[in-house]
Amino acid sequence: MKMLGAEAVIECLKQENVDVVFGYPGGCVLTLYDALYKADFPHILTRHEQGAVHAADGYARASGKVGVCIATSGPGGTNLVTGIATAYMDSIPLVAITGQVGVPYIGKDAFQEADICGITTPITKHNYLVKKVQDLPRVMKEAFHIARTGRPGPVVVDISKDVFNAMFEFEYPKTVQMRGYSPTFAGNSADVEAVVAALQLAEKPLLFVGGGVCLSDTADSFREFVELTGYPVISSLMGLGSLPSSHPQSLGMVGMHGTYGANMATMECDLLLGIGVRFDDRVTSLVKDFAPRAKIIHFDIDPAEVNKNVRTDLKVVADLRWSLPLLCKLATATREPNEWQSQVAPWLAQCQQWNRENPLPSAVASERVAPHSVIEKVRTLLADDAVIVTDVGQHQMWTAQYYDFVKPRSLLTSGGLGTMGYGLPAAMGAQIAQPDKTVVLFSGDGSIMMNCQELATVADNGLPITIIVLNNQVLGMVNQWQRMFYGKRYSHSSTHGGTDFVKLAEAMGVTGMRAATLEELDSVLQQALTTEGPVLVEVMVPATADVLPMVPPGGRLDQMVLGG
Amino acid sequence: MKCTLAVLVENRPGVLTHISGLISRRAFNIESIAASRTEEVNTTRITIDVEVDDELELEQVVNQLSKLIDVIKIVNLTHVDSIQRELALIKVKASNTNRSDLVDIVEIFRARIVDVNRETVVIELTGEQSKIDALCEVLVDFGIIEIVRTGKIAVSRGPVAAKEL
Numbered sequence A: 001m002k003m004l005g006a007e008a009v010i011e012c013l014k015q016e017n018v019d020v021v022f023g024y025p026g027g028c029v030l031t032l033y034d035a036l037y038k039a040d041f042p043h044i045l046t047r048h049e050q051g052a053v054h055a056a057d058g059y060a061r062a063s064g065k066v067g068v069c070i071a072t073s074g075p076g077g078t079n080l081v082t083g084i085a086t087a088y089m090d091s092i093p094l095v096a097i098t099g100q101v102g103v104p105y106i107g108k109d110a111f112q113e114a115d116i117c118g119i120t121t122p123i124t125k126h127n128y129l130v131k132k133v134q135d136l137p138r139v140m141k142e143a144f145h146i147a148r149t150g151r152p153g154p155v156v157v158d159i160s161k162d163v164f165n166a167m168f169e170f171e172y173p174k175t176v177q178m179r180g181y182s183p184t185f186a187g188n189s190a191d192v193e194a195v196v197a198a199l200q201l202a203e204k205p206l207l208f209v210g211g212g213v214c215l216s217d218t219a220d221s222f223r224e225f226v227e228l229t230g231y232p233v234i235s236s237l238m239g240l241g242s243l244p245s246s247h248p249q250s251l252g253m254v255g256m257h258g259t260y261g262a263n264m265a266t267m268e269c270d271l272l273l274g275i276g277v278r279f280d281d282r283v284t285s286l287v288k289d290f291a292p293r294a295k296i297i298h299f300d301i302d303p304a305e306v307n308k309n310v311r312t313d314l315k316v317v318a319d320l321r322w323s324l325p326l327l328c329k330l331a332t333a334t335r336e337p338n339e340w341q342s343q344v345a346p347w348l349a350q351c352q353q354w355n356r357e358n359p360l361p362s363a364v365a366s367e368r369v370a371p372h373s374v375i376e377k378v379r380t381l382l383a384d385d386a387v388i389v390t391d392v393g394q395h396q397m398w399t400a401q402y403y404d405f406v407k408p409r410s411l412l413t414s415g416g417l418g419t420m421g422y423g424l425p426a427a428m429g430a431q432i433a434q435p436d437k438t439v440v441l442f443s444g445d446g447s448i449m450m451n452c453q454e455l456a457t458v459a460d461n462g463l464p465i466t467i468i469v470l471n472n473q474v475l476g477m478v479n480q481w482q483r484m485f486y487g488k489r490y491s492h493s494s495t496h497g498g499t500d501f502v503k504l505a506e507a508m509g510v511t512g513m514r515a516a517t518l519e520e521l522d523s524v525l526q527q528a529l530t531t532e533g534p535v536l537v538e539v540m541v542p543a544t545a546d547v548l549p550m551v552p553p554g555g556r557l558d559q560m561v562l563g564g
Numbered sequence B: 001m002k003c004t005l006a007v008l009v010e011n012r013p014g015v016l017t018h019i020s021g022l023i024s025r026r027a028f029n030i031e032s033i034a035a036s037r038t039e040e041v042n043t044t045r046i047t048i049d050v051e052v053d054d055e056l057e058l059e060q061v062v063n064q065l066s067k068l069i070d071v072i073k074i075v076n077l078t079h080v081d082s083i084q085r086e087l088a089l090i091k092v093k094a095s096n097t098n099r100s101d102l103v104d105i106v107e108i109f110r111a112r113i114v115d116v117n118r119e120t121v122v123i124e125l126t127g128e129q130s131k132i133d134a135l136c137e138v139l140v141d142f143g144i145i146e147i148v149r150t151g152k153i154a155v156s157r158g159p160v161a162a163k164e165l
């Protein structure tokens, strides 16, 4: 069929089952926007391109589909950079479509020209500059294929304005052919057999689950294996939700703000089985002291993850959709469940004992609202499948520690890049992906300001998000480090409480509420969660609370500063 | 240790930047890099000499490079019996008095003089990197004006192509 390049982009989106795009118009994408208008294609206008890309990311994390965003050339594209890097670090499938100046102007420092392919090369799985309209269908097909297969990730498609305006005969390719890209699905089953043999010898095995289990939707297989073997489980931030936090074998999060049990178990285990994790330095601390007694086994889809941060003894490079069911099958065939479980029962008991001895700090009775008690309270008011989104800082770590996650894809957070300002737009995207679920954002007074313009988008689209701003009037996490490691020199880490967040919300068309005392908190939360449409709740909390336990930077996992 | 990799990639604009960018971004050191088209028009071959600490680090370089969509195949030629060459053009000062010494040296190295004028000559030499290094060292006494080297290229011995290795 004959059509314009711009119309072809929309045809491609339809073929890829994209049901909504997030974006912001501008000169080089005006023809595309005209085509969106004519096709009546669902589009959410954010108030900043960073909002669009984080929204597409939140949409992807909540739904498991590829998120799509659109920006114009130059400043539009550069405004996407933080969001693309955020998605890259957490392996989120994303296609970012950017406009580029007309072909004759490329490389001439034309108005609103920026080399987006050059800028995004280190933070994308792949990117394309489309200068010929004939290439467009193939490029779009490849972009979606690359974004969603193998280890997922963001792909940028930079399209010259001339391409949008060109007429051509459109045909969408049925298959992709790329000589250099054939992601692993099945691995080597002998590798899995070797793992099962190693497991049989382990006295103190430990399972370490990461975001890969959520991304590959294999939480069921994972849980089957956990319950068959009776092994204790630690989780990375991104792995939360793979196994209910309240599961008796779950020791909680490991690493800098990990639980006592998770960190001690890591130091003591004789076998550590990492599943879809990348051994981030927030987890390992000093690599040479990480799991010092353990044989390390690594399951990952990306061959380049193996031996990158931590040296492994055995590896299984494959999609978890292939390796986890096979692991369950071979383990079941090898031994009865009670055989597996009895071998590790004393070890599991020891791990659980560690967490009983040194639980997470609990709130001291006081007039003031302890920040983590807000998170616990919200949990009691929500269903298991509510989607929790966070920004970055203390509130993020408290959410990871105190919220009982039950389902995969129920925590959306910027784990790898640690992007303040991620939360609000990601919550928008999640609510659009999951209109029937409750979406709650925990943010801080610092983070919410970084993309607060998106309150207008939330209001405009009537998205019933509940935004909880834990207002400690400081950049809490920075403040904590200054308190602990910089002699209480609080250099530029106060927000001075000058902002009235209730008024900010109202100015943007969002219902605003405030809670300053414990009594108020209960009723305000109840009210917020039953009010129709978007609500922002500002909860006043003290500035001096610390996230504990904490492994000081460069310390060993068993050298935690404990709290309570 | 120094390793030699033959990297077959799609012949597309920007691909050399992707490769070199990835290597330097991951903090590995490129000693030499040379690229050109091959017997297939849509394939480029890049020969990379990279300095790594150990086998594990080499494995990382290879695995990271393999992730690039435009990379079709990587062959590690470090331990493969292979022929390795580099081309150098060296401009050296030469006067009436010492030109004949220069000609002798060029002969010994089986190099060639490709340009002569009153003050200088240009010498062309193809060979292993160590041989070119050795010639350059001797020429220092004459006064080197400039050196241009292509970077190493390598091909395995025997009938099999790298893409089939």
Ligand SMILES: Cc1ncc(C[n+]2csc(CCOP(=O)(O)OP(=O)(O)O)c2C)c(N)n1
Pocket (backbone or CB within 6 Å): A391, A392, A393, A394, A395, A396, A418, A419, A420, A421, A443, A444, A445, A446, A447, A448, A470, A472, A474, A475, A476, A477, A478
């Ligand atoms: C874009 C960005 N800039 C800076 C930082 C560094 N940083 C990490 S946590 C933090 C403070 C966050 O403060 P707030 O959002 O108020 O949350 P709190 O720690 O008080 O809960 C800062 C500045 C970051 N993570 N992201």
